[in-house]
Amino acid sequence: xxxxxxxxxxxxxxxxxxxxxxxxxxxxxxxxxxxxxxxxxxxxxxxxxxxxxxxxxxxxxxxxxxxxxxxxxxxxxxxxxxxxxxxxxxxxxxxxxxxxxxxxxxxxxxxxxxxxxxxxxxxxxxxxxxxxxxxxxxxxxxxxxxxxxxxxxxxxxxxxxxxxxxxxxxxxxxxxxxxxxxxxxxxxxxxxxxxxxxxxxxxxxxxxxxxxxxxxxxxxxxxxxxxxxxxxxxxxxxxxxxxxxxxxxxxxxxxxxxxxxxxxxxxxxxxxxxxxxxxxxxxxxxxxxxxxxxxxxxxxxxxxxxxxxxxxxxxxxxxxxxxxxxxxxxxxxxxxxxxxxxxxxxxxxxxxxxxxxxxxxxxxxxxxxxxxxxxxxxxxxxxxxxxxxxxxxxxxxxxxxxxxxxxxxxxxxxxxxxxxxxxxxxxxxxxxxxxxxxxxxxxxxxxxxxxxxxxxxxxxxxxxxxxxxxxxxxxxxxxxxxxxxxxxxxxxxxxxxxxxxxxxxxxxxxxxxxxxxxxxxxxxxxxxxxxxxxxxxxxxxxxxxxxxxxxxxxxxxxxxxxxxxxxxxxxxxxxxxxxxxxxxxxxxxxxxxxxxxxxxxxxxxxxxxxxxxxxxxxxxxxxxxxxxxxxxxxxxxxxxxxxxxxxxxxxxxxxxxxxxxxxxxxxxxxxxxxxxxxxxxxxxxxxxxxxxxxxxxx
Numbered sequence: 260x261x262x263x264x265x266x267x268x269x270x271x272x273x274x275x276x277x278x279x280x281x282x283x284x285x286x287x288x289x290x291x292x293x294x295x296x297x298x299x300x301x302x303x304x305x306x307x308x309x310x311x312x313x314x315x316x317x318x319x320x321x322x323x324x325x326x327x328x329x330x331x332x333x334x335x336x337x338x339x340x341x342x343x344x345x346x347x348x349x350x351x352x353x354x355x356x357x358x359x360x361x362x363x364x365x366x367x368x369x370x371x372x373x374x375x376x377x378x379x380x381x382x383x384x385x386x387x388x389x390x391x392x393x394x395x396x397x398x399x400x401x402x403x404x405x406x407x408x409x410x411x412x413x414x415x416x417x418x419x420x421x422x423x424x425x426x427x428x429x430x431x432x433x434x435x436x437x438x439x440x441x442x443x444x445x446x447x448x449x450x451x452x453x454x455x456x457x458x459x460x461x462x463x464x465x466x467x468x469x470x471x472x473x474x475x476x477x478x479x480x481x482x483x484x485x486x487x488x489x490x491x492x493x494x495x496x497x498x499x500x501x502x503x504x505x506x507x508x509x510x511x512x513x514x515x516x517x518x519x520x521x522x523x524x525x526x527x528x529x530x531x532x533x534x535x536x537x538x539x540x541x542x543x544x545x546x547x548x549x550x551x552x553x554x555x556x557x558x559x560x561x562x563x564x565x566x567x568x569x570x571x572x573x574x575x576x577x578x579x580x581x582x583x584x585x586x587x588x589x590x591x592x593x594x595x596x597x598x599x600x601x602x603x604x605x606x607x608x609x610x611x612x613x614x615x616x617x618x619x620x621x622x623x624x625x626x627x628x629x630x631x632x633x634x635x636x637x638x639x640x641x642x643x644x645x646x647x648x649x650x651x652x653x654x655x656x657x658x659x660x661x662x663x664x665x666x667x668x669x670x671x672x673x674x675x676x677x678x679x680x681x682x683x684x685x686x687x688x689x690x691x692x693x694x695x696x697x698x699x700x701x702x703x704x705x706x707x708x709x710x711x712x713x714x715x716x717x718x719x720x721x722x723x724x725x726x727x728x729x730x731x732x733x734x735x736x737x738x739x740x741x742x743x744x745x746x747x748x749x750x751x752x753x754x755x756x757x758x759x760x761x762x763x764x765x766x767x768x769x770x771x772x773x774x775x776x777x778x779x780x781x782x783x784x785x786x787x788x789x790x791x792x793x794x795x796x797x798x799x800x801x802x803x804x805x806x807x808x809x810x811x812x813x814x815x816x817x818x819x820x821x822x823x824x825x826x827x828x829x830x831x832x833x834x835x836x837x838x839x840x841x842x843x844x845x846x847x848x849x850x851x852x853x854x855x856x857x858x859x860x861x862x863x864x865x866x867x868x869x870x871x872x873x874x875x876x877x878x879x880x881x882x883x884x885x886x887x888x889x890x891x892x893x894x895x896x897x898x899x900x901x902x903x904x905x906x907x908x909x910x911x912x913x914x915x916x917x918x919x920x921x922x923x924x925x926x927x928x929x930x931x932x933x934x935x936x937x938x939x940x941x942x943x944x945x946x947x948x949x950x951x952x953x954x955x956x957x
Contacts (some may be wrong), residue, residue: 427551
């Protein structure tokens with residue numbers, strides 16, 4: 260047996276793991292001792308990594324669908340079909356008629372290749388990925404206020420914080436190593452404050468829990484700022500030296516009172532006062548937030564409100580301070596960094612800037628698209644209108660993770676051609692015309708970027724099963740078949756080298772330096788050859804920080820007589836994403852083997868429900884059936900479901916009302932109704948979920 264160092268592929272923390280390899284298979288996982296992020300520890304999901312990449316049920320050959328049934332195909336036949344269908348769509352509609360959705364679990368090299376393929380080969384800015392539905396408001400909101408849409412400090416800064424404010428994030432469940440670090444900091448004397456509508460495990464352990472009403476984040480943050488300014492607790496020297504005029508924000512907050520804030524949010528005035536005092540007067544205070552901030556139609560404004568609080572109190576640019584967007588997937592930061600967004604090239608170079616277009620046109624030897632691109636949800640809408648004909652989806656599962664699942668299904672069905680690059684035959688892959696087998700992270704070389712901007716190496720430990728290939732290799736060969744020769748890289752290191760040559764944020768990075776330092780944090784250039792653990796220490800990329808007035812607005816859909824409950828989504832400690840990896844682990848599956856609807860016991864009693872009884876949950880977009888579980892983690896009137904279970908796909912219910920700036924859908928709030936199933940009647944499993952995998956032998 261040998262141990263190959265690598266990086267965990269679940270959440271965005273970026274823990275160091277060792278892959279135990281024997282007889283050509285990964286047979287186990289161990290923590291990397293001395294790793295700066297995970298410090299020799301792993302969560303339950305990290306320990307179960309080997310199950311996620313087990314060769315059982317993996318795709319091993321390209322598949323082509325004929326008359327509704329998949330058959331094996333050669334790479335030559337499959338890629339010829341893909342190239343032909345993309346050419347046909349482009350001939351009919353031009354570059355706007357095709358698109359690519361890349362993967363936040365794939366490497367930086369894969370994602371760089373994906374956006375280059377879209378722009379250089381398809382001549383389209385229609386390139387996006389799942390950051391659209393998790394942290395696109397972070398990129399936009401922090402970009403507006405600070406000039407950079409990423410974590411300002413390092414994970415290690417948790418150890419130096421005197422106050423840790425967690426808002427809209429279930430850290431011990433979703434980012435367990437960070438949750439453990441926060442609890443250790445609390446044990447050493449840090450004040451831990453949690454803002455969440457649910458009594459999460461971290462909230463129960465916190466010094467202060469502000470149990471806000473769903474969707475009232477801006478009202479709360481504005482209320483805290485009003486108290487801080489009214490008492491003179493703001494950091495006046497920092498505001499004078501580092502920020503633009505605070506006057507507009509002060510005028511915006513002038514009419515607000517603690518009584519009004521308490522009435523909107525449901526938080527007692529005394530708790531508002533205590534949190535405002537603790538955060539503003541701390542020597543070093545850190546804010547961490549998650550999708551309970553971003554997944555609203557007000558997502559960008561929510562992020563701006565977080566930034567306003569940090570800037571007003573001068574809690575930016577020093578150790579132990581800062582703003583930490585907690586990324587949900589292992590390389591969602593990297594996919595953004597690599598330019599897998601319709602509005603930016605790698606390193607957040609504007610796709611609308613003629614100088615940037617000219618730079619990449621010269622480097623890539625072909626003209627760049629000038630037409631603005633579509634977001635992933637924009638591509639969904641365009642497909643239903645017949646304005647998008649061909650789509651490539653790489654490693655994403657929009658049928659389970661995107662809002663309004665029925666609409667996504669209609670969009671995929673409306674396409675003339677869908678190609679999916681995947682490890683297994685997911686629900687989305689079953690809709691494809693061609694499926695291409697991808698190599699897993701343990702089967703290829705490359706890099707991931709975690710939530711603290713740390714670019715880290717992964718190494719090939721085993722060979723891909725069957726004829727599976729790395730994503731960048733697939734895209735390179737497809738590009739060549741479509742007449743473009745500028746993607747003929749020899750290996751993953753060559754892809755990375757091309758990226759760094761064009762991206763100032765990464766200019767001083769290379770594989771050897773990443774190997775020697777447990778990764779490096781961008782920006783990493785001639786001025787910062789060892790990376791940048793701390794951002795904004797002396798100045799902001801935009802000059803001065805901006806405090807922008809934002810106003811509270813309720814969720815787009817609130818409870819009424821027909822749909823009397825608020826509904827939100829969550830994740831569970833033992834599962835991840837759509838469950839395609841964690842549900843392969845018998846150890847994790849036994850912990851939570853099926854979907855659940857969480858409900859306060861008083862709401863259950865009012866509906867005359869029994870714990871574990873079957874129920875039908877419906878919204879204006881669809882319905883599903885599952886089992887109810889009573890818990891006082893939720894207040895009365897609020898229901899919650901995890902989205903890991905294809906048997907009970909809660910995104911069949913969620914709302915696709917969107918943030919106007921980023922097109923982030925409001926996944927965290929909608930209205931639902933609940934109806935009891937007859938005693939003894941089991942919930943109906945959704946179509947396709949119980950299907951035996953007829954394609955395992957393919």
